[in-house]
Amino acid sequence: MTGPAEVAAFLGGPGSFSEEARERFVPDATPLPCHNFAEVRQAVIDGRAAVGLLPVRNSAIGTIAENADLADDPRVAIERQEALPIELHLWTREGIGRKELKAVSSHPAALAQCSTYLGLLRLPTIWAESTGEAAAEVARSADPIAAIAGERAGRATGLIMLDSSVQDGIGNETIFAIFRRA
Numbered sequence: 001m002t003g004p005a006e007v008a009a010f011l012g013g014p015g016s017f018s019e020e021a022r023e024r025f026v027p028d029a030t031p032l033p034c035h036n037f038a039e040v041r042q043a044v045i046d047g048r049a050a051v052g053l054l055p056v057r058n059s060a061i062g063t064i065a066e067n068a069d070l071a072d073d074p075r076v077a078i079e080r081q082e083a084l085p086i087e088l089h090l091w092t093r094e095g096i097g098r099k100e101l102k103a104v105s106s107h108p109a110a111l112a113q114c115s116t117y118l119g120l121l122r123l124p125t126i127w128a129e130s131t132g133e134a135a136a137e138v139a140r141s142a143d144p145i146a147a148i149a150g151e152r153a154g155r156a157t158g159l160i161m162l163d164s165s166v167q168d169g170i171g172n173e174t175i176f177a178i179f180r181r182a
């Protein structure tokens with residue numbers, strides 16, 4: 001027997017990797033997109049969401065600092081952990097060339113996964129709430145800026161890919177913890 005769909009909290013922004021993780025790992029749940037990791041955890045603790053998804057570790061950068069204490073938080077219990085492949089691209093609006101770019105926006109964890117590429121690009125970086133939100137901000141902006149985001153986020157916001165697969169190393173992946181209230 002199937003009951004009413006459970007609510008699942010995750011980091012939103014159109015096409016964020018957390019959104020993809022929610023669809024893959026908790027496919028039957030009703031989505032509750034949140035603005036940041038603290039909000040995701042709080043939604044589960046408050047009971048607004050039955051389940052939460054948070055990235056805890058990435059193959060290139062290690063522990064996702066903000067979620068490092070999730071396993072030790074007595075208010076929640078990790079049910080399982082799942083790996084999501086992460087491929088990052090540089091996106092901007094049609095008509096903007098690489099040479100015109102003034103800054104690159106993304107979630108700090110995604111920026112950190114592209115340190116070699118960004119080192120060569122030598123542009124200021126802007127922190128966004130998620131890769132999906134970075135892509136949405138670039139789409140809305142009048143400035144010559146770009147976003148580091150995945151395929152889903154770039155396509156969802158109608159952006160143009162300037163450079164593909166700009167993350168460090170090969171086999172980049174992020175481990176998501178799927179957790180409930182303890």
Ligand SMILES: O=C(O)C(=O)C[C@]1(C(=O)O)C=C[C@@H](O)C=C1
Pocket residue numbers: 011015016017018019055058064086107109110129130131132174
């Ligand atoms: O910004 C997103 O799309 C997220 O879901 C966050 C996040 C993270 O913080 O690790 C998830 C997967 C990738 O490692 C990059 C960013």
